[in-house]
Every structure is written in C-alpha cells, then in structure tokens.
Amino acid sequence: EVQLVQSGVEVKKPGESLKISCKGSGFSFTSYWIGWVRQMPGTGLEWMGIIYPGDSDTRYSPSFQGQVTISADNSINTAYLQWSSLKASDTAMYYCARGYCSGRPCYLNYFDYWGQGTLVPVSS
Amino acid sequence: QSVLTQPPSVSAASGQKVTISCSGSSSNIEKNYVSWYQQLPGAAPRLLIYENSRRPSGIPDRFSASKSGTSATLDIAGLQTGDEADYCCGTWDHSLNAWVFGGGTKLTVL
Numbered sequence: 001e002v003q004l005v006q007s008g009v010e011v012k013k014p015g016e017s018l019k020i021s022c023k024g025s026g027f028s029f030t031s032y033w034i035g036w037v038r039q040m041p042g043t044g045l046e047w048m049g050i051i052y053p054g055d056s057d058t059r060y061s062p063s064f065q066g067q068v069t070i071s072a073d074n075s076i077n078t079a080y081l082q083w084s085s086l087k088a089s090d091t092a093m094y095y096c097a098r099g100y101c102s103g104r105p106c107y108l109n110y111f112d113y114w115g116q117g118t119l120v121p122v123s124s
Numbered sequence: 125q126s127v128l129t130q131p132p133s134v135s136a137a138s139g140q141k142v143t144i145s146c147s148g149s150s151s152n153i154e155k156n157y158v159s160w161y162q163q164l165p166g167a168a169p170r171l172l173i174y175e176n177s178r179r180p181s182g183i184p185d186r187f188s189a190s191k192s193g194t195s196a197t198l199d200i201a202g203l204q205t206g207d208e209a210d211y212c213c214g215t216w217d218h219s220l221n222a223w224v225f226g227g228g229t230k231l232t233v234l
C-alpha cells in the first residue's frame with residue numbers, strides 16, 4: 001500500500017527555522033516525484049515545488065523560489081521542506097504528494113497519493 | 125487570483141447531478157492534462173480524476189470529467205451527503221513553468 005506519512009504539528013515563532021518531513025512507503029521512492037503543497041487557512045491549494053529523489057532534480061514554483069528548500073534522503077525514503085526564517089504568513093497546512101510526470105523535463109500530470117498534512121502555526 | 129477559475133460554490137439536491145467548471149487558457153488546460161481533487165472537511169486532498177477523464181481505482185463512476193479547449197468540467201451524479209467537500213482542478217502551466225490549482229469549489233448537497 002502506497003503511503004506518505006508526514007511529521008507532526010510544529011508550533012513556531014517568527015524568525016525560527018523549520019524542517020518538516022514526508023516518509024514514503026509501499027513504492028520505489030527514487031522512481032517518483034514528491035511535491036509540496038501549501039494550504040493557508042480557509043484558502044485553496046498552492047503548489048510549492050517538487051523533487052525527484054532518484055537524482056535530486058528539484059523544481060520550485062516561482063512564488064516559492066528562494067523562500068523554502070526541498071530536499072530528500074533516499075536512505076530513509078523521506079522528503080523534506082524547510083525554512084530558514086519563518087514568518088507569520090507561513091502559517092498553513094503543508095501537504096506532500098506523489099507526483100506523476102510524463103518524461104523529462106517534468107511537466108506534472110497529477111498527484112496521486114497525498115500525505116495527511118503538517119500544520120505549521122507561526123505566531124509570536 | 126487563481127490561474128484556473130472555478131465557481132466558489134455549487135449546490136444541488138441529493139440524488140441529482142452537479143457540474144463544476146474549471147476555466148484556464150492556452151498555456152495550461154489547452155495543452156496539458158487536467159486532474160481533479162476532492163477535499164473532505166478536515167482531510168487531505170484525494171485524486172478523483174487524472175489525465176482529463178480517467179478515474180483511479182476505487183473512485184465511483186458517479187464521478188466523471190472532460191476537457192474541451194481551455195476548459196474542463198467535473199460531473200458528479202447521484203449526489204450523496206458524503207460528497208459535500210471542496211473540489212479543485214489542477215494542471216501544468218507552460219507560461220508560469222509551474223503546476224497550478226483552481227481556487228476550489230465548495231459543494232453543498234441540499
């Protein structure tokens with residue numbers, strides 16, 4: 001069974017750093033793209049970026065380029081999303097999802113499996 | 125403003141059919157596959173439709189979708205109270221070089 005299990009709630013203050021995780025199981029982790037999606041309170045979904053753990057090829061949405069870093073550790077089938085200095089406006093639910101691309105470069109076709117989400121409240 | 129435009133809300137009676145639209149442009153929907161996602165209250169999104177009209181295993185055939193030109197539609201037949209959720213379309217945008225989601229449509233079953 002394909003599963004993406006994310007790390008738990010992280011209550012943070014502005015200026016703090018954070019790294020949240022997404023552990024995949026039930027599939028070949030290095031053969032699929034893993035994406036990150038933000039959902040701010042009461043709003044829709046926003047794509048942040050995607051990584052191919054097989055060769056660490058990483059793409060970012062222009063809206064999030066330079067704001068976050070996406071990485072992966074193949075030895076433990078885990079993808080990460082990290083911030084060096086959080087802002088209150090980063091308060092959101094963050095989802096990881098397995099992405100399917102038709103070839104290279106990656107033009108995403110869909111996200112077929114999703115993690116349960118990691119809630120990140122940022123407040124002083 | 126989302127690149128893909130969806131109505132904020134739709135409603136229909138139990139047992140009836142509803143259609144949710146997703147309007148885009150030549151740089152996104154017209155050139156690429158569209159997928160649809162269901163997000164039940166308090167839950168993570170779930171893939172409903174991929175590659176314009178294909179259903180993953182486990183998705184009932186009450187859910188169907190199509191694409192024409194720069195627009196896509198999701199149809200839900202035989203509405204049930206359990207279908208009350210937010211529905212969102214998504215596709216790749218070549219101008220933005222990014223994946224884009226619609227703003228989402230909240231379905232209410234009367």
